[in-house]
Amino acid sequence: MRTLKSQEVYIPLKDAIMQSGVVLPDDILLGIEKAKREEEDGPALSVLKHITDNLSIAGKKHIPLCQDTGMVILFVSIGQELIIEGDPLEKVLYRAVEDAYEKGLFRKSVVEDPLKDRKNSGNNLPPVIYYDFLPGDRLIIKGLLKGFGSENCSRVFMLKPTDGREKVIESVVSAVRDAGGAPCPPVVLGIGIGGTMDYAAKLSKKALLRKLDQHHPDPYYSDLEKEILDQVNATGIGSGGVGGKTSALGVKIEKFPTHIAGLPVAVSVNCWADRRLEISL
Ligand code: SF4
Known part of the structure; x- marks a missing residue:
């Protein structure tokens, strides 16, 4: 002991x-840079540039x-x-x-x-x-x-067991589409599938703890993460909700066994200010 x-x-x-309140994790910074490279000149690129300018000032002045x-x-x-x-x-x-x-x-x-x-x-x-x-x-x-601008856009769906993969995707994408620019996109989505209503919500938060490039180890679920990311980006919401190619930087799923009669799905929406921390003692 x-x-x-x-x-x-x-x-x-x-x-x-x-x-954590001053400097974003490297994977999020890289994600924002990638979004800038892929965005065409216009309002969404301008939003992304403002985000990186803002991050630079925060880092230099040690302010939130x-x-x-x-x-x-x-x-x-x-x-x-x-x-x-x-x-x-x-x-x-x-x-x-x-x-x-x-x-x-x-x-x-x-x-x-x-x-x-x-x-x-x-x-x-x-x-x-x-x-x-x-x-x-x-x-x-x-x-x-x-942050709660994004938290207020988080949702729980108690799907039917027969609803399947397509309904899971449709539900998550509908949550993002309904939210529009409210959660300060580009967002990061944590998705909890299974358990109970409350446990799925906890899983969705746990999923947000992973880095953007830490995909689910099960290929079925890593494929699902990619499919949801592609569909969310296809909504065209874009950075700041002004229209653009990148609506989400990443999608991360956690799963758990569930009851034969249900398929709980929770989505925790995080904003570009995806502030994570980790210590090990
Ligand atoms: S960037 Fe995030 S934390 Fe900041 S106002 Fe928007 S939702 Fe809130």
């Missing part, structure tokens, strides 16, 4: 959150790359041979989120009660946290700073 003091999580997580600095989503995987000592781990996770948002001058975007008075919590707490266990003695935390 290995021992880890929970306080040792604080600085790496805080720093990863602060970095978007005014919506998102709600933090963390996937915390705990090795079965790891003992975590000290303060409760969740308390340390909360402190890292709070301090990252304060020190990074990130907008606090979380309201305490979703319906009643919607008072801002003032510290971007709480994050949404999913826990699971892994073999080994590591603590791995992956996360997203999830």
Whole structure:
């Protein structure tokens, strides 16, 4: 067994959150550059150039790359041979989120009660946290700073078991088409297929943690990722929703067994500000 003091999580997580809100992962930057090369001169190319100018300024000045600095989503995987000592781990996770948002001058975007008075919590707490266990003695935390212009375009479809592949594609493409420019395209789509209604939604977020070039290991599903990407780009929504060749940078699927009577499909829509983080301790 290995021992880890929970306080040792604080600085790496805080720093990863602060970095994530300022600099996009390399695969997303490459995806945006590819979209620029493929776009014809016009409004969509202009949007992409503004995005890269904006990213350049954010990086140089160490300021948030978007005014919506998102709600933090963390996937915390705990090795079965790891003992975590000290303060409760969740308390340390909360402190890292709070301090990252304060020190990074990130907008606090979380309201305490979703319906009643919607008072801002003032510290971007709480994050949404999913826990699971892994073999080994590591603590791995992956996360997203999830903007809500795109989150509001996410959908769950409870399809019939006989609906099949074509209906899955049609449903996802309809969600993107209905959203138009609202989710700040070019988008990245995380798709969860199977499980239950809620589990499919969780899978769709988990899918967003993967890099653009990390395709599903099962060729059936990697083909499906490509087919959905092609159909989404064929909508012509384009960057910023102004019409163009690239509406999505990538599509990533996670799947899980499901009940004989159902076919849950969830799509989490992320924007070009696809802010991911990962630490391993
Ligand atoms: S959807 Fe994304 S790019 Fe648009 S405002 Fe929100 S965080 Fe920023």
